[in-house]
Amino acid sequence: MPQLTRPAVLQLVLLLSAVPAQYLISRWSGTTVTQRYHASARLFRIWKDLRTSYLNGTAWMDWADQQMSSAKSLLGLEEEELKDSRPIETMLLDNDLEFFGASKKVRSPRPPYVFLRVGDVVMESKGHMVGVVVSWDSELRAPQEWVDKVYSNSEVPKAENTPHYKVLFSGPGSSSLLVAYLPQTQLMRFTGTRPEIPTLENYFSHFDGQRFVMQPWLSEMFPEDEKEDK
Secondary structure, three states, X not given: OOOOOHHHXXXXXXXXXXHHXXXXXXXXXXXXXXXXXXXXXXXXXXXXXXXXXXXXXXXXXHHHHHXXXXXXXXXXXOOHHHHHOOOHHHHHHOOOOOOOOOXXXXXXXXXXXXXXXXXXXXXXXXXXXXXXXXXXXXXXXXXXXXXXXXXXXXXXXXXXXXXXXXXXXXXXXXXXXXXXXXXXXXXXXXXXXXXXXOOHHHOEXXXXXXXXXXXXXXXXXXXXXXXXXX
């Protein structure tokens, strides 16, 4: 008995499907040549979509990988390397590497070249968005990957010695939040405005008309930021 190879099976399937396909086209499309042409083109488009999604091996493998990752996450079986390589977007919110103003060290004494303070309402110079400072570093503290994306090679030396601030902005939605880590050169104090930004109550007790007043835990980290500049 002759052996059926994979190419032979594929050819046989195509031959067997040719007549039903012609029948479907004739029944689905109508009787004119133009109608049959458009129906054929429509079928080919459907086949192309199926071939590049459900019938594509790579797509199936990607789907399987996603399902496996979800299962591992639910079972607490995340691989160690994934735990150590947190997305930069997540690190902006908080991290244990002291990047993006996340250091828990007390910022005292406060260097005189750090012009802005925690609780200041600020406007960033490029998009003119109004936000609130929730932390600062006297110099750039960020992963090298992030530095390479944000600054050119010629800008890096100056940026490394420039104070950087963690700033909260209101996002496009009423409850959405944007977190940025910006150099002092892109920010200016913006007094007399109380922006509505989610999660501010986690950092501040109230707004005194000029700036936000820090919660006790935050004031302990930035003890000199509550003092008025002379």
